[in-house]
Amino acid sequence: MGTKPFCDACGKVQPPSPDIDYFAAFGLPRKLNIDLSALERSFYRLSRKLHPDVYAQATQQEQQWSLEQTSLLNDAYRTLKNSIARTEYLLKLEGVVLEAGKSEDGAAKESRVPADLLEEVFELNMQLEEMRMTRKMGEDDPQLRKDLEKAHIDFESQLAASDSNLQDLWTLWGTALDNEDTARKSETKDQMVALLDRRRYIRNLVRDVNEALEA
């Protein structure tokens, strides 16, 4: 069974291949630098051809397949158009387990979070808590507010920096893929995992700081 949604010979809709990935659904290589407007155009073009409405008069089998193809296409588009979801998806395809927990042999996984980031996250959480408590007592600590506003700017810029670093890693990944450089691929994968971990912490911090400042 091919990865194309239509039969080459008769042009009829086919069931989705069970092992098709979202990149293949769009005929794309497993690279992360994606032309988003081209992706959108492909999405609309394929959607129009695969939509169940087109198959209203077709056999039940074809209706079913068109539904499955459309559903796959929607999931694929939603995942690929988002830079973080796309990166996480690729890492999953490449065998990276992003969820916390124990590895299969039962040994605890090494902490992937750098110690200095943890210290920073912990300290900021302490500050946030202090601010919430001060507020509760009907007071406002101007220094604390200043600190938090500074932290907010700092974390926003870290977030922006991590996005630009991520794009650099996408390019490295693409090159490693083209050169079939396994060592470089695995190195880039690890770097992407570390970056996403860090990014999640920062994103949560930005959210918490925003809440504390708005409360």
Add this chain to the structure above:
Amino acid sequence: MAYSDKVIDHYNNPRNVGQLDKSSSEVGTGLVGAPECGDVMRLQIKVNPETQVIEEAKFKTFGCGSAIASSSLATEWVKGKTIEEAMQITNTDIVKELALPPVKIHCSVLAEDAIRAAIGDWKKKNGVTEGAEVAQAVAAN
């Protein structure tokens, strides 16, 4: 998803919240985090240098109810245990005690990591190497 009564109890009345003097040689500090949910957990132990018994344990956790309950329970459990006994506590014990659902198992993993990190820190401070410990265990048997 509903939290179990035990989780709610630990969440509402967390045991041993606070901190110990990080610079003391008797104190081991473990700071761990789960990037998936953004939780951070600090667990500290104060160890009697003569008996290696954990006499005091404190924690501070920023995270969900299960993470707070897991670390609260962890401090309760390590208190009164020796370093060796405390190393035997696993996340599965915590999952069972708190009846954590599968989506919250990582909170218990975090608590186990925190215990180990705190013990590791204490060992490092006191020059206890893994090898020496094995020798000690062999001698004890």
